[in-house]
Amino acid sequence: MNSLGTLVVIILVSAIGIYFLLKSANNDSYKEKSKKPVSPKKYDSSKNIIYTKQSPRKDHRKFTSRAEADKAVNSLRGILEGILMDQKVTKGEINELNKWCVHNQGLGHMNPFKDFLHTIQHRILTESDKLDTLEDIYWLSQQYQENNIYYNAVTSDMQTLQGICHGIISDGVIEDLEVIELYGWIEKNKHLSEIYPYAELYKLLSDILDDGVIDDEEIKSIKSFFQEFVELNDKKLMSTIKEDTTGISFSKINPIEIKEPIHGKWVCITGELNKGTKETLYSRVERNGGVRKNNVSNKLNYLIIGGAGSPAWTFASYGRKVEDVISRQKKGHDIKIIKENDFYEYLERTGS
Incomplete structure (x- = not known):
């Protein structure tokens, strides 16, 4: 092959190479343009889930709400167990419970969470016997877990x-x-x-x-x-x-009424009251000769249940103390359960 022919071959090979190089570059550019933009990934550390636009948070939450609810109840139960171990309630412990409420506010439309939130954020701030209220919440958490x-x-x-x-x-x-x-x-x-x-x-x-x-x-x-x-x-x-x-x-x-003086009778109060605080009602009990008792026992005569209609007990019977009294009644102990309104009627009837 003469020099002219060799030159022609070199030019053709170079042209073909440049053609395929440009075509490849154009294809890559087209693919890049045709790609759908992917949103930045978000990491939710509470569930070890990564959310993108293709996996929106609200859709995942809809399917994980039950697991999330169980996890939240387990967490609350653990916090309560820790607080109740020394039978004392401190301001720091109450703050921690409030943080639990804030963290789980999104579950407030579900039972038993609206019960928990109401009791922690309202009752526990107004009642002097915070330990008793925490035991009520703990009891409710047990009902949820053991009888789901x-x-x-x-x-x-x-x-x-x-x-x-x-x-x-x-x-x-x-x-x-x-x-x-x-x-x-x-x-x-x-x-x-x-x-x-x-x-x-x-x-x-x-x-x-x-x-x-x-x-x-x-x-x-x-x-x-x-x-x-x-x-x-x-x-x-x-x-x-x-x-x-x-x-x-x-x-x-209501078939349960107070028909005799409460002088010398043991009285316990539970639940959220319509009128005033437990301390105020206990004062009236004591002024009428009744004996204040903070816990249920076989010697108890009356358990007064608050009539505020708190959602905390709407779907979980009246609460642990009523459950305790009913159990003792079945064993033959004469303990009467009185509604708050009935007790106030008794006080008005007797002029005390």
Whole structure:
């Protein structure tokens, strides 16, 4: 091959090389432009999960909420166990519980978290016996953990009952058929027999339907009860119902009343009060000769339960002390459970 031919070959090879080099560069540029931008990754140390735009936080939380709830309850139970070990409650320990509340505020729409949050953020700040309140919270955490499936089933059924009552009273009128149908639902759900307010409502409806006649006063009694269990959004209607039931208290048909002087009787108070503090109520007990007791025992005569309607006990029976008393009653011990309103009625009745 002469020199001219060699030169032509070199030029052709060079041109081909440059062509493929430019094509490769253009392809790489196109691929880079066609890539979808990826958002910066975010790391959630509490769950060891990395979130991107393709795995939004809210979607993951929807699927991990149950695990998150269990983890939060375990954490709370551990904190409480640590605090209760020395049977003392310090300001620093209360602050730590408040931090737990802040950290788990997002779970506040769920039971039992709205119960925990309410009790820690409200009751524990106002009650002098903080140790007793913490033991209540610890008891509730045990109920959640040890009876998780049962707890959730009961919670669902009690919410249904609350919804039924809400629907019945929503127009301010209670028809006879509604009373009969409600009693039918109550009869079918006797597994709720030890849960507030099932037992009270069952007793109320049984007494009303016993004679086969539902009169106006009995309808007012049902409305009075519903006021304790249901809060309507229509404030005007609520006010009308309240006026309509003036002088009628559900507690008056409660089978448990104080019929004798409390002088020398042992009295314990539990739960959140409608009126004042436990210290104030204990003072009135002692002024009437009663003996203050902070814990349940076989010698206890009366357990007074607060009537504030705290959500902390709406779906978990009344609380650990009531559970304790019921257990002792079954063994033959004569301990009476009294509602706060009934006790105040007793004080007014006796002029003390």
